[in-house]
Amino acid sequence: MGYLIRPVKADEWKRLRELRLAALSDPVARIAFNEPFEKVAAYPDEVWQRRAARSDEDRDPLTFIGEAPDGSWGGMVVVLVEQEDADERGGGEAPWAHVVGVYVRPEHRGTGLVRDLFAAAVEWAWSRSGPAVERVRLWVHQENDRAAALYRSLGFVETGRTMADPKDEGAVEYEMALERA
Template sequence: MEHVMRVVRADEWRAVKELRLAALQDPVAPVAFLETYEQGAAHSDAFWQDRALGGSEDGDGEVRQFVAEAPDGRWDGSVTVLIERPDAGVRFGATADVHQAHVVGVFVRPEARGAGLAEELFRVATDWAWSLGEPPIERVRLYVHEDNPRAAAFYRRIGFVPTGKTEPVPGDPSAREIEYAVGGPEQDTGADGAGF
Protein backbone atom coordinates (compact mmCIF):
# COMPACT_ATOMS: atom_id res chain seq x y z
CA MET A 1 0.00 0.00 0.00
CA GLU A 2 1.39 3.37 -0.99
CA HIS A 3 -0.53 5.41 1.58
CA VAL A 4 0.98 6.41 4.89
CA MET A 5 -1.31 6.09 7.91
CA ARG A 6 -0.56 8.78 10.47
CA VAL A 7 -1.95 11.19 13.04
CA VAL A 8 -2.86 14.69 11.87
CA ARG A 9 -0.66 17.59 12.91
CA ALA A 10 -2.08 20.69 14.56
CA ASP A 11 -1.02 22.94 11.67
CA GLU A 12 -2.94 20.84 9.12
CA TRP A 13 -6.33 22.33 9.93
CA ARG A 14 -7.02 23.29 6.31
CA ALA A 15 -6.61 19.64 5.23
CA VAL A 16 -8.76 18.49 8.18
CA LYS A 17 -11.46 20.91 7.01
CA GLU A 18 -11.20 19.89 3.34
CA LEU A 19 -11.51 16.17 4.07
CA ARG A 20 -14.42 16.66 6.47
CA LEU A 21 -16.30 18.80 3.96
CA ALA A 22 -15.67 16.16 1.27
CA ALA A 23 -17.08 13.53 3.65
CA LEU A 24 -20.17 15.66 4.28
CA GLN A 25 -20.80 15.81 0.52
CA ASP A 26 -20.69 12.02 0.10
CA PRO A 27 -24.07 10.53 -0.91
CA VAL A 28 -24.18 8.45 2.30
CA ALA A 29 -23.39 11.46 4.54
CA PRO A 30 -26.99 11.90 5.80
CA VAL A 31 -26.80 8.50 7.55
CA ALA A 32 -23.06 8.48 8.24
CA PHE A 33 -22.52 11.81 9.98
CA LEU A 34 -24.40 13.89 12.51
CA GLU A 35 -23.78 17.17 10.73
CA THR A 36 -24.61 18.49 7.28
CA TYR A 37 -22.27 20.02 4.73
CA GLU A 38 -23.86 23.41 5.37
CA GLN A 39 -23.16 23.13 9.10
CA GLY A 40 -19.57 22.04 8.48
CA ALA A 41 -18.93 24.79 5.94
CA ALA A 42 -20.22 27.42 8.37
CA HIS A 43 -17.55 26.66 10.99
CA SER A 44 -14.88 29.31 11.51
CA ASP A 45 -11.18 28.83 10.88
CA ALA A 46 -10.73 28.82 14.68
CA PHE A 47 -13.06 25.81 14.91
CA TRP A 48 -10.99 23.88 12.36
CA GLN A 49 -7.75 24.90 14.07
CA ASP A 50 -9.10 23.59 17.40
CA ARG A 51 -10.30 20.40 15.74
CA ALA A 52 -6.91 19.71 14.17
CA LEU A 53 -5.11 20.45 17.43
CA GLY A 54 -7.49 18.20 19.36
CA GLY A 55 -6.88 15.26 17.03
CA SER A 56 -3.12 15.70 16.93
CA GLU A 57 -0.38 14.40 19.22
CA ASP A 58 -0.24 17.93 20.68
CA GLY A 59 -3.87 17.67 21.82
CA ASP A 60 -5.13 16.44 25.18
CA GLY A 61 -4.28 12.79 24.46
CA GLU A 62 -7.87 11.57 24.51
CA VAL A 63 -8.56 12.11 20.78
CA ARG A 64 -6.59 11.10 17.70
CA GLN A 65 -7.46 11.65 14.06
CA PHE A 66 -5.70 9.24 11.73
CA VAL A 67 -5.44 9.91 8.00
CA ALA A 68 -4.44 7.91 4.94
CA GLU A 69 -1.97 10.13 3.08
CA ALA A 70 -1.25 9.36 -0.58
CA PRO A 71 2.27 9.80 -2.04
CA ASP A 72 1.21 13.16 -3.50
CA GLY A 73 0.13 14.41 -0.04
CA ARG A 74 -3.59 14.08 -0.64
CA TRP A 75 -5.62 12.69 2.27
CA ASP A 76 -7.81 9.86 1.01
CA GLY A 77 -9.39 8.79 4.28
CA SER A 78 -9.74 9.41 7.97
CA VAL A 79 -10.80 7.80 11.24
CA THR A 80 -11.03 9.58 14.59
CA VAL A 81 -10.81 7.83 17.96
CA LEU A 82 -12.21 9.33 21.17
CA ILE A 83 -11.04 7.79 24.44
CA GLU A 84 -13.87 7.47 26.94
CA ARG A 85 -12.93 7.12 30.61
CA PRO A 86 -15.50 6.69 33.40
CA ASP A 87 -14.25 9.80 35.21
CA ALA A 88 -14.32 12.04 32.13
CA GLY A 89 -18.07 12.34 31.68
CA VAL A 90 -20.38 10.26 29.55
CA ARG A 91 -20.42 10.76 25.79
CA PHE A 92 -23.03 9.55 23.30
CA GLY A 93 -24.34 6.22 24.55
CA ALA A 94 -21.24 5.60 26.68
CA THR A 95 -21.20 3.06 29.46
CA ALA A 96 -20.21 4.96 32.59
CA ASP A 97 -17.92 2.30 34.06
CA VAL A 98 -15.97 1.14 30.99
CA HIS A 99 -12.62 2.37 29.67
CA GLN A 100 -13.25 2.38 25.94
CA ALA A 101 -12.46 3.96 22.62
CA HIS A 102 -15.17 5.36 20.36
CA VAL A 103 -14.50 5.50 16.60
CA VAL A 104 -16.16 8.37 14.74
CA GLY A 105 -15.78 10.27 11.48
CA VAL A 106 -14.97 7.25 9.31
CA PHE A 107 -14.50 8.28 5.68
CA VAL A 108 -12.62 7.13 2.60
CA ARG A 109 -12.93 9.08 -0.63
CA PRO A 110 -14.99 7.16 -3.23
CA GLU A 111 -12.09 6.98 -5.70
CA ALA A 112 -9.86 5.39 -3.02
CA ARG A 113 -12.34 2.77 -1.81
CA GLY A 114 -11.63 -0.92 -2.27
CA ALA A 115 -7.87 -0.53 -1.77
CA GLY A 116 -7.81 -1.52 1.92
CA LEU A 117 -7.52 2.03 3.29
CA ALA A 118 -10.42 1.70 5.71
CA GLU A 119 -9.04 -1.56 7.10
CA GLU A 120 -5.59 -0.06 7.53
CA LEU A 121 -6.96 3.10 9.16
CA PHE A 122 -8.89 0.94 11.61
CA ARG A 123 -5.82 -1.17 12.35
CA VAL A 124 -3.69 1.89 13.14
CA ALA A 125 -6.44 3.59 15.14
CA THR A 126 -7.32 0.56 17.25
CA ASP A 127 -3.65 -0.34 17.77
CA TRP A 128 -3.20 3.15 19.23
CA ALA A 129 -6.21 2.70 21.53
CA TRP A 130 -5.02 -0.72 22.74
CA SER A 131 -1.54 0.70 23.42
CA LEU A 132 -2.74 3.26 25.96
CA GLY A 133 -1.53 2.82 29.53
CA GLU A 134 -3.33 1.95 32.69
CA PRO A 135 -6.14 1.47 32.90
CA PRO A 136 -6.23 -0.32 29.57
CA ILE A 137 -8.94 0.18 26.98
CA GLU A 138 -11.47 -2.64 27.36
CA ARG A 139 -13.26 -2.28 24.04
CA VAL A 140 -13.56 -0.16 20.91
CA ARG A 141 -17.03 0.84 19.85
CA LEU A 142 -18.79 2.78 17.12
CA TYR A 143 -22.32 3.51 15.99
CA VAL A 144 -23.89 2.74 12.63
CA HIS A 145 -27.15 4.26 11.40
CA GLU A 146 -29.77 1.58 10.86
CA ASP A 147 -30.03 2.68 7.20
CA ASN A 148 -26.30 2.26 6.46
CA PRO A 149 -25.96 -1.47 5.64
CA ARG A 150 -22.73 -1.05 3.66
CA ALA A 151 -20.94 0.40 6.69
CA ALA A 152 -22.47 -2.23 8.99
CA ALA A 153 -21.21 -5.02 6.70
CA PHE A 154 -17.70 -3.53 6.68
CA TYR A 155 -17.58 -3.29 10.47
CA ARG A 156 -18.77 -6.89 10.85
CA ARG A 157 -16.15 -8.01 8.34
CA ILE A 158 -13.33 -6.49 10.42
CA GLY A 159 -14.58 -8.05 13.65
CA PHE A 160 -17.03 -5.59 15.18
CA VAL A 161 -20.30 -7.09 16.39
CA PRO A 162 -23.62 -5.49 17.30
CA THR A 163 -23.92 -5.15 21.08
CA GLY A 164 -27.71 -4.97 21.10
CA LYS A 165 -27.59 -1.37 22.24
CA THR A 166 -29.20 1.35 20.14
CA GLU A 167 -29.57 5.09 20.54
CA PRO A 168 -31.96 7.52 18.84
CA VAL A 169 -30.28 9.59 16.15
CA PRO A 170 -29.76 13.13 17.46
CA GLY A 171 -32.25 15.33 15.66
CA ASP A 172 -34.32 12.35 14.42
CA PRO A 173 -35.60 10.22 17.31
CA SER A 174 -37.52 8.00 14.86
CA ALA A 175 -34.19 6.64 13.51
CA ARG A 176 -31.70 4.50 15.43
CA GLU A 177 -27.92 4.25 15.70
CA ILE A 178 -26.75 0.68 16.38
CA GLU A 179 -23.71 0.16 18.59
CA TYR A 180 -20.97 -2.22 17.36
CA ALA A 181 -17.94 -3.15 19.44
CA VAL A 182 -14.83 -5.30 19.55
CA GLY A 183 -13.02 -6.43 22.69
CA GLY A 184 -9.37 -5.90 23.53
CA PRO A 185 -6.47 -7.54 21.72
CA GLU A 186 -6.11 -10.16 24.44
CA GLN A 187 -9.47 -11.62 23.48
CA ASP A 188 -9.41 -14.50 21.01
CA THR A 189 -11.41 -13.35 18.01
CA GLY A 190 -9.74 -15.63 15.51
CA ALA A 191 -7.76 -12.74 14.06
CA ASP A 192 -4.77 -10.63 14.98
CA GLY A 193 -4.14 -7.58 17.13
CA ALA A 194 -7.21 -5.45 17.45
CA GLY A 195 -9.74 -8.20 16.99
CA PHE A 196 -9.81 -8.27 13.21
Template sequence: MDYVVRAVRADEWERAREIRLAALRDPVASIAFLETYEQALAASDEFWRGRTEGSVDGRRVRQFIAEAADGEWAGTVSVLVERPSERVRLGSAPEVDQTHLVGVFVRPAYRARGVVDALFREAVDWSWSLTGPPVERVRLYVHQDNARAAAAYRRIGFVPSGVSIPMQGDPAARELEWEIRKEWVAA
Protein backbone atom coordinates (compact mmCIF):
# COMPACT_ATOMS: atom_id res chain seq x y z
CA MET A 1 0.00 0.00 0.00
CA ASP A 2 1.43 3.34 -1.05
CA TYR A 3 0.66 6.34 1.12
CA VAL A 4 2.36 9.49 2.32
CA VAL A 5 2.27 10.64 5.93
CA ARG A 6 2.20 14.41 6.25
CA ALA A 7 0.86 17.27 8.32
CA VAL A 8 -2.61 18.60 7.54
CA ARG A 9 -2.74 21.91 5.68
CA ALA A 10 -4.97 24.82 6.76
CA ASP A 11 -7.19 24.60 3.68
CA GLU A 12 -8.03 20.95 4.35
CA TRP A 13 -10.55 21.57 7.13
CA GLU A 14 -13.38 19.82 5.26
CA ARG A 15 -11.29 16.68 4.84
CA ALA A 16 -10.20 16.89 8.50
CA ARG A 17 -13.88 17.07 9.48
CA GLU A 18 -14.77 14.12 7.23
CA ILE A 19 -12.13 11.79 8.69
CA ARG A 20 -13.08 12.81 12.24
CA LEU A 21 -16.74 12.04 11.50
CA ALA A 22 -15.70 8.67 10.03
CA ALA A 23 -13.70 7.94 13.19
CA LEU A 24 -16.69 8.78 15.37
CA ARG A 25 -18.81 6.25 13.44
CA ASP A 26 -16.31 3.43 14.14
CA PRO A 27 -17.71 0.61 16.30
CA VAL A 28 -15.24 1.40 19.12
CA ALA A 29 -15.71 5.18 18.98
CA SER A 30 -17.53 5.25 22.32
CA ILE A 31 -14.41 3.97 24.10
CA ALA A 32 -11.83 5.59 21.82
CA PHE A 33 -12.92 9.23 21.65
CA LEU A 34 -14.20 11.82 24.12
CA GLU A 35 -16.59 13.29 21.55
CA THR A 36 -19.66 11.85 19.89
CA TYR A 37 -20.54 11.83 16.21
CA GLU A 38 -23.53 14.09 16.97
CA GLN A 39 -21.33 16.65 18.75
CA ALA A 40 -18.83 16.77 15.90
CA LEU A 41 -21.56 16.92 13.27
CA ALA A 42 -23.15 19.91 15.01
CA ALA A 43 -19.88 21.90 15.06
CA SER A 44 -19.80 24.89 12.73
CA ASP A 45 -17.59 25.30 9.68
CA GLU A 46 -15.76 28.03 11.63
CA PHE A 47 -14.98 25.50 14.37
CA TRP A 48 -13.49 23.06 11.85
CA ARG A 49 -11.53 25.81 10.08
CA GLY A 50 -10.11 26.98 13.40
CA ARG A 51 -9.30 23.48 14.57
CA THR A 52 -7.46 22.66 11.36
CA GLU A 53 -5.66 26.00 11.13
CA GLY A 54 -4.61 25.63 14.78
CA SER A 55 -2.76 22.42 13.98
CA VAL A 56 -0.73 23.95 11.17
CA ASP A 57 1.76 26.08 13.11
CA GLY A 58 2.68 23.13 15.35
CA ARG A 59 3.30 25.12 18.51
CA ARG A 60 0.51 23.47 20.55
CA VAL A 61 -0.88 20.78 18.26
CA ARG A 62 -0.09 19.07 14.96
CA GLN A 63 -2.37 16.72 13.00
CA PHE A 64 -0.87 14.13 10.69
CA ILE A 65 -2.66 12.11 8.04
CA ALA A 66 -1.71 9.10 5.94
CA GLU A 67 -2.79 9.85 2.37
CA ALA A 68 -3.27 6.94 -0.03
CA ALA A 69 -2.12 7.11 -3.66
CA ASP A 70 -5.69 7.90 -4.75
CA GLY A 71 -5.85 10.87 -2.35
CA GLU A 72 -8.03 9.21 0.30
CA TRP A 73 -7.01 9.89 3.88
CA ALA A 74 -6.34 6.43 5.27
CA GLY A 75 -5.73 7.51 8.86
CA THR A 76 -4.91 10.31 11.23
CA VAL A 77 -3.32 11.16 14.58
CA SER A 78 -3.01 14.49 16.38
CA VAL A 79 -0.20 15.47 18.72
CA LEU A 80 -0.77 17.84 21.64
CA VAL A 81 2.30 19.58 23.07
CA GLU A 82 2.21 19.54 26.89
CA ARG A 83 4.59 21.60 29.01
CA PRO A 84 4.85 21.38 32.84
CA SER A 85 3.67 24.98 33.23
CA GLU A 86 0.49 24.45 31.20
CA ARG A 87 -2.92 22.92 31.81
CA VAL A 88 -3.35 19.54 30.10
CA ARG A 89 -6.40 17.96 28.53
CA LEU A 90 -6.30 14.62 30.38
CA GLY A 91 -4.59 13.58 33.59
CA SER A 92 -2.38 15.74 35.74
CA ALA A 93 0.11 18.38 34.67
CA PRO A 94 3.25 16.75 33.31
CA GLU A 95 6.48 16.72 35.27
CA VAL A 96 8.46 16.80 32.00
CA ASP A 97 7.95 18.30 28.57
CA GLN A 98 5.89 15.80 26.62
CA THR A 99 3.43 15.28 23.81
CA HIS A 100 0.11 13.49 23.90
CA LEU A 101 -1.23 11.51 20.93
CA VAL A 102 -4.99 11.80 20.44
CA GLY A 103 -7.59 11.21 17.76
CA VAL A 104 -5.92 8.06 16.45
CA PHE A 105 -7.95 6.52 13.63
CA VAL A 106 -7.26 4.27 10.65
CA ARG A 107 -10.07 3.49 8.22
CA PRO A 108 -11.00 -0.22 8.30
CA ALA A 109 -9.82 -0.81 4.70
CA TYR A 110 -6.29 0.31 5.70
CA ARG A 111 -5.92 -1.54 9.00
CA ALA A 112 -3.14 -4.12 9.38
CA ARG A 113 -1.23 -2.44 6.54
CA GLY A 114 1.28 -0.41 8.54
CA VAL A 115 -0.66 2.86 8.46
CA VAL A 116 -0.85 3.31 12.23
CA ASP A 117 2.86 2.49 12.53
CA ALA A 118 3.75 5.14 9.93
CA LEU A 119 1.50 7.73 11.58
CA PHE A 120 3.06 7.05 14.97
CA ARG A 121 6.62 7.18 13.58
CA GLU A 122 5.88 10.62 12.16
CA ALA A 123 4.15 11.82 15.34
CA VAL A 124 6.91 10.56 17.65
CA ASP A 125 9.73 11.83 15.41
CA TRP A 126 8.02 15.24 15.24
CA SER A 127 7.73 15.21 19.05
CA TRP A 128 11.46 14.59 19.47
CA SER A 129 12.26 17.38 16.98
CA LEU A 130 10.37 20.16 18.81
CA THR A 131 12.44 23.19 19.74
CA GLY A 132 12.47 24.73 23.19
CA PRO A 133 12.75 22.44 26.15
CA PRO A 134 13.19 18.97 24.66
CA VAL A 135 10.26 16.60 24.78
CA GLU A 136 11.16 13.70 27.05
CA ARG A 137 8.17 11.45 26.53
CA VAL A 138 5.18 10.82 24.31
CA ARG A 139 2.00 9.55 25.92
CA LEU A 140 -1.50 8.46 25.02
CA TYR A 141 -4.53 7.03 26.76
CA VAL A 142 -6.35 3.86 25.82
CA HIS A 143 -9.61 2.56 27.27
CA GLN A 144 -9.17 -0.58 29.36
CA ASP A 145 -11.40 -2.51 26.92
CA ASN A 146 -9.76 -1.35 23.68
CA ALA A 147 -7.54 -4.39 23.13
CA ARG A 148 -7.04 -3.68 19.40
CA ALA A 149 -5.55 -0.26 20.10
CA ALA A 150 -3.47 -1.51 23.04
CA ALA A 151 -1.94 -4.24 20.86
CA ALA A 152 -0.98 -1.70 18.19
CA TYR A 153 0.57 0.67 20.75
CA ARG A 154 2.57 -2.15 22.34
CA ARG A 155 3.84 -3.27 18.92
CA ILE A 156 4.98 0.29 18.19
CA GLY A 157 6.94 0.47 21.47
CA PHE A 158 4.59 2.12 23.95
CA VAL A 159 4.27 0.60 27.41
CA PRO A 160 1.76 1.17 30.23
CA SER A 161 2.99 3.92 32.58
CA GLY A 162 0.92 2.65 35.51
CA VAL A 163 -1.26 5.77 35.50
CA SER A 164 -5.00 5.50 34.92
CA ILE A 165 -7.89 7.93 35.07
CA PRO A 166 -11.68 7.46 35.11
CA MET A 167 -13.35 7.44 31.70
CA GLN A 168 -15.35 10.59 31.03
CA GLY A 169 -19.03 9.71 31.32
CA ASP A 170 -18.28 6.26 32.85
CA PRO A 171 -16.24 6.60 36.07
CA ALA A 172 -16.30 2.81 36.56
CA ALA A 173 -14.19 2.38 33.40
CA ARG A 174 -10.53 3.37 33.21
CA GLU A 175 -8.37 5.10 30.63
CA LEU A 176 -4.83 3.69 30.85
CA GLU A 177 -1.85 5.89 30.09
CA TRP A 178 0.83 4.45 27.82
CA GLU A 179 4.18 6.08 27.10
CA ILE A 180 7.42 5.98 25.22
CA ARG A 181 10.40 7.90 26.57
CA LYS A 182 13.13 9.52 24.52
CA GLU A 183 15.81 7.84 26.64
CA TRP A 184 14.42 4.42 25.62
CA VAL A 185 14.61 5.31 21.95
CA ALA A 186 18.15 6.72 22.26
CA ALA A 187 19.44 3.66 24.14
Protein backbone atom coordinates (compact mmCIF):
# COMPACT_ATOMS: atom_id res chain seq x y z
CA MET A 1 0.00 0.00 0.00
CA GLY A 2 1.39 3.39 -0.95
CA TYR A 3 1.21 5.97 1.82
CA LEU A 4 1.58 9.70 1.53
CA ILE A 5 4.00 10.69 4.28
CA ARG A 6 3.55 14.32 5.25
CA PRO A 7 3.35 16.73 8.16
CA VAL A 8 -0.02 17.31 9.79
CA LYS A 9 -1.84 20.40 8.53
CA ALA A 10 -3.21 23.02 10.92
CA ASP A 11 -6.85 22.25 10.16
CA GLU A 12 -6.34 18.53 10.90
CA TRP A 13 -5.99 18.92 14.66
CA LYS A 14 -9.08 16.81 15.41
CA ARG A 15 -7.68 13.92 13.39
CA LEU A 16 -4.33 14.35 15.15
CA ARG A 17 -6.06 14.14 18.54
CA GLU A 18 -7.95 11.02 17.47
CA LEU A 19 -4.77 9.28 16.28
CA ARG A 20 -2.86 10.14 19.46
CA LEU A 21 -5.71 8.86 21.63
CA ALA A 22 -5.81 5.66 19.55
CA ALA A 23 -2.09 5.25 20.25
CA LEU A 24 -2.61 5.71 23.97
CA SER A 25 -5.42 3.12 23.87
CA ASP A 26 -3.15 0.48 22.31
CA PRO A 27 -2.36 -2.53 24.53
CA VAL A 28 1.37 -1.64 24.58
CA ALA A 29 0.75 2.02 25.47
CA ARG A 30 1.90 1.51 29.07
CA ILE A 31 5.43 0.74 27.87
CA ALA A 32 5.45 2.75 24.64
CA PHE A 33 4.26 6.15 25.85
CA ASN A 34 4.92 8.28 28.90
CA GLU A 35 1.63 10.17 28.95
CA PRO A 36 -1.51 8.41 30.21
CA PHE A 37 -4.65 8.37 28.08
CA GLU A 38 -6.69 10.22 30.71
CA LYS A 39 -4.30 13.15 30.86
CA VAL A 40 -4.05 13.53 27.08
CA ALA A 41 -7.79 13.09 26.54
CA ALA A 42 -8.35 16.06 28.86
CA TYR A 43 -6.13 18.44 26.85
CA PRO A 44 -8.11 21.43 25.58
CA ASP A 45 -8.59 21.90 21.84
CA GLU A 46 -5.95 24.65 21.85
CA VAL A 47 -3.20 22.12 22.60
CA TRP A 48 -4.12 20.08 19.52
CA GLN A 49 -4.54 23.18 17.38
CA ARG A 50 -1.08 24.39 18.40
CA ARG A 51 0.53 21.00 17.72
CA ALA A 52 -1.04 20.75 14.27
CA ALA A 53 -0.14 24.36 13.42
CA ARG A 54 3.52 23.84 14.36
CA SER A 55 3.77 20.85 12.03
CA ASP A 56 2.02 22.78 9.25
CA GLU A 57 4.61 25.56 9.70
CA ASP A 58 7.54 23.06 9.59
CA ARG A 59 8.42 23.81 13.22
CA ASP A 60 9.18 21.21 15.81
CA PRO A 61 7.82 19.22 17.37
CA LEU A 62 6.76 18.12 13.93
CA THR A 63 4.24 15.33 13.45
CA PHE A 64 4.46 13.22 10.30
CA ILE A 65 1.48 11.05 9.40
CA GLY A 66 1.09 8.24 6.91
CA GLU A 67 -2.03 8.79 4.85
CA ALA A 68 -3.40 5.71 3.05
CA PRO A 69 -4.91 5.99 -0.45
CA ASP A 70 -8.39 6.03 1.09
CA GLY A 71 -7.48 9.11 3.16
CA SER A 72 -7.23 7.27 6.49
CA TRP A 73 -4.26 7.88 8.74
CA GLY A 74 -2.31 4.70 9.36
CA GLY A 75 0.27 6.04 11.77
CA MET A 76 2.46 8.85 13.01
CA VAL A 77 5.86 9.82 14.30
CA VAL A 78 6.84 13.02 16.10
CA VAL A 79 10.32 14.52 15.84
CA LEU A 80 11.85 17.50 17.61
CA VAL A 81 15.29 19.05 17.96
CA GLU A 82 16.89 19.25 21.41
CA GLN A 83 20.16 20.40 22.86
CA GLU A 84 21.48 20.01 26.37
CA ASP A 85 23.41 22.91 27.86
CA ALA A 86 26.30 20.61 28.69
CA ASP A 87 27.04 16.93 28.89
CA GLU A 88 28.51 15.20 31.93
CA ARG A 89 32.05 16.19 30.87
CA GLY A 90 31.14 19.88 30.98
CA GLY A 91 31.23 20.53 27.24
CA GLY A 92 28.39 21.56 24.99
CA GLU A 93 26.69 18.97 22.85
CA ALA A 94 25.55 19.35 19.24
CA PRO A 95 21.78 19.38 18.80
CA TRP A 96 20.05 16.10 18.11
CA ALA A 97 16.66 15.08 16.84
CA HIS A 98 14.48 13.19 19.27
CA VAL A 99 11.84 10.81 17.90
CA VAL A 100 8.78 10.33 20.10
CA GLY A 101 5.14 9.34 19.65
CA VAL A 102 5.74 6.46 17.20
CA TYR A 103 2.47 4.69 16.44
CA VAL A 104 1.03 2.60 13.62
CA ARG A 105 -2.54 1.35 13.75
CA PRO A 106 -2.75 -2.45 13.97
CA GLU A 107 -4.30 -2.82 10.52
CA HIS A 108 -1.38 -0.87 8.97
CA ARG A 109 1.42 -2.77 10.70
CA GLY A 110 3.69 -4.83 8.49
CA THR A 111 3.09 -2.60 5.46
CA GLY A 112 6.34 -0.65 5.65
CA LEU A 113 4.57 2.45 6.91
CA VAL A 114 6.71 2.82 10.03
CA ARG A 115 9.87 2.70 7.91
CA ASP A 116 8.51 5.45 5.67
CA LEU A 117 7.58 7.56 8.70
CA PHE A 118 11.07 7.17 10.16
CA ALA A 119 12.66 7.98 6.81
CA ALA A 120 10.71 11.26 6.71
CA ALA A 121 11.62 12.13 10.31
CA VAL A 122 15.32 11.41 9.79
CA GLU A 123 15.41 13.27 6.47
CA TRP A 124 13.78 16.28 8.14
CA ALA A 125 16.34 16.16 10.97
CA TRP A 126 19.31 15.93 8.60
CA SER A 127 17.95 18.82 6.50
CA ARG A 128 17.95 21.24 9.45
CA SER A 129 20.48 24.03 9.21
CA GLY A 130 22.68 25.85 11.72
CA PRO A 131 23.79 24.08 13.78
CA ALA A 132 23.40 20.77 11.97
CA VAL A 133 21.79 17.80 13.66
CA GLU A 134 24.31 14.96 13.89
CA ARG A 135 22.25 12.35 15.71
CA VAL A 136 18.67 11.11 15.90
CA ARG A 137 17.77 9.43 19.16
CA LEU A 138 14.86 7.79 20.94
CA TRP A 139 14.16 5.96 24.17
CA VAL A 140 12.73 2.46 24.30
CA HIS A 141 11.29 0.61 27.29
CA GLN A 142 13.14 -2.52 28.42
CA GLU A 143 10.00 -4.60 27.77
CA ASN A 144 9.34 -3.24 24.28
CA ASP A 145 11.34 -5.83 22.36
CA ARG A 146 9.30 -5.41 19.19
CA ALA A 147 10.04 -1.69 19.00
CA ALA A 148 13.73 -2.19 19.84
CA ALA A 149 14.05 -4.75 17.03
CA LEU A 150 12.42 -2.34 14.59
CA TYR A 151 14.75 0.49 15.61
CA ARG A 152 17.79 -1.77 15.20
CA SER A 153 16.60 -2.71 11.70
CA LEU A 154 16.49 1.02 10.90
CA GLY A 155 20.13 1.45 11.96
CA PHE A 156 19.64 2.67 15.54
CA VAL A 157 22.09 1.32 18.11
CA GLU A 158 22.04 1.33 21.89
CA THR A 159 24.20 4.12 23.30
CA GLY A 160 24.61 2.75 26.81
CA ARG A 161 22.56 5.56 28.35
CA THR A 162 19.56 4.52 30.42
CA MET A 163 16.95 6.22 32.56
CA ALA A 164 14.17 5.13 34.85
CA ASP A 165 10.76 4.86 33.25
CA PRO A 166 8.96 8.08 34.31
CA LYS A 167 5.85 6.00 35.09
CA ASP A 168 7.62 3.17 36.93
CA GLU A 169 10.92 3.82 38.72
CA GLY A 170 11.57 0.06 38.78
CA ALA A 171 11.65 -0.16 34.97
CA VAL A 172 14.34 1.09 32.60
CA GLU A 173 14.30 2.82 29.25
CA TYR A 174 17.41 2.82 27.12
CA GLU A 175 18.58 5.25 24.51
CA MET A 176 19.10 4.24 20.90
CA ALA A 177 20.63 6.56 18.33
CA LEU A 178 21.33 6.90 14.66
CA GLU A 179 24.41 8.91 13.76
CA ARG A 180 24.63 10.98 10.60
CA ALA A 181 26.63 9.05 8.01
